[in-house]
Amino acid sequence: MEKTFKSKLPGVGTSIFAVMSGLARREGAVNLSQGFPDFPIDPALIDLVYAYMKKGYNQYAPMPGVPQLRQAIARKIRRLYHTAVSPDDEITVTAGATQALFNTITALVHPGDEVIVFEPAYDSYVPAILLNGGRPVYVRLTKPDFRIRWDEVAEKISAQTRMIILNTPNNPGGYVLSDEDWQQLARLVRGKDIIILSDEVYEHIIFDGLSHQSILRYPELYARGVAVFSFGKTFHATGWKTGYTVAPPRLTEEIRKVHQFNVFAVNTPVQYALAEYLENPARYEGLPAFYQAKRDYFINGLKGSRWKVMPTRGTYFIGLDYSDISPLGDMDFAVKLTRDYKVASIPFSAFYHDGYDQHILRFCFAKQEETLDKALQILAKL
Numbered sequence: 001m002e003k004t005f006k007s008k009l010p011g012v013g014t015s016i017f018a019v020m021s022g023l024a025r026r027e028g029a030v031n032l033s034q035g036f037p038d039f040p041i042d043p044a045l046i047d048l049v050y051a052y053m054k055k056g057y058n059q060y061a062p063m064p065g066v067p068q069l070r071q072a073i074a075r076k077i078r079r080l081y082h083t084a085v086s087p088d089d090e091i092t093v094t095a096g097a098t099q100a101l102f103n104t105i106t107a108l109v110h111p112g113d114e115v116i117v118f119e120p121a122y123d124s125y126v127p128a129i130l131l132n133g134g135r136p137v138y139v140r141l142t143k144p145d146f147r148i149r150w151d152e153v154a155e156k157i158s159a160q161t162r163m164i165i166l167n168t169p170n171n172p173g174g175y176v177l178s179d180e181d182w183q184q185l186a187r188l189v190r191g192k193d194i195i196i197l198s199d200e201v202y203e204h205i206i207f208d209g210l211s212h213q214s215i216l217r218y219p220e221l222y223a224r225g226v227a228v229f230s231f232g233k234t235f236h237a238t239g240w241k242t243g244y245t246v247a248p249p250r251l252t253e254e255i256r257k258v259h260q261f262n263v264f265a266v267n268t269p270v271q272y273a274l275a276e277y278l279e280n281p282a283r284y285e286g287l288p289a290f291y292q293a294k295r296d297y298f299i300n301g302l303k304g305s306r307w308k309v310m311p312t313r314g315t316y317f318i319g320l321d322y323s324d325i326s327p328l329g330d331m332d333f334a335v336k337l338t339r340d341y342k343v344a345s346i347p348f349s350a351f352y353h354d355g356y357d358q359h360i361l362r363f364c365f366a367k368q369e370e371t372l373d374k375a376l377q378i379l380a381k382l
């Protein structure tokens, strides 16, 4: 056994999010590392889940998701992105966006396929590509605005390119794709056999009057696209691990083949509750203002300090450049900040496969003012 056992992911250790959250706990630090809110979710949503549990909705849900939830999602998509998608053939409810991403990559990436990944990148993309025998091809985006230079992308596209993974609003870069970005992408992939995987979990966390440019707004791209969403992010309930994919029928068919042998179906009462909860658009329409106020509160608290604030147009993360504070590498500085000053963050280098270090730490501002105040009192003095 020992001789034949070979890791499928030899380069992968415990995720940086678990490492930094663990360190934060041990050190009693304010935890602005992992991306989750520290305020309660809407009690009305909890009441709905409880009501559906009591009514007996406790057995397996249909494999692609509860029909009422898929219908509610389709209505929301029509309202927001002016696109008609079929609840029966195009929407699949998943165990969070993470499973949606895994399903999609597993269903569509074959051994030897190349997948273009923009870095900084969310950490689940590359392991999923590798497990399926794919080859990540990296495009490096850099501070301060992490803008995509499409001519660089053009150079990376080859006959083996099977997929391009995009994430808008972007974690941790804070950038938001514009209409022009999507047009450029459309020009690059036209006539080529390339699938676009669009991670849009922060669709409602977008600032400065911008509107989210979903791939679902672009019929030409959606015809070869998969969009991924997360109720965990939208309704402050990351622990519920509920999300979904939206993809044209021929892609959805393949995604569901993986989904049914991966989790089969997502927990039932939460799906019924979300279906009912989604009927009121006010439940997500106020999110940009809610989170923008938090972003601005955090930035204001750092005014006059030596931190350089990276522009954040979306997501509940912000990058802070500490090069005027310390010469340390970002991993060492993140550990020092947690141990010695009791504020936990995530080093940006963790989002690059080669550990590219720009002396930036990522902070999550999806926190109560009290938590942000505690962190700001420390950070502003450094």
Ligand SMILES: Cc1ncc(COP(=O)(O)O)c(C=O)c1O
Residues within 6 Å of the ligand: 035, 095, 096, 097, 098, 099, 122, 167, 171, 199, 201, 229, 230, 231, 232, 233, 238, 241, 242, 243
């Ligand atoms: C860009 C991005 N995609 C996907 C996810 C995963 O979402 P979920 O918690 O719904 O699995 C996250 C979570 O942090 C994320 O930041």
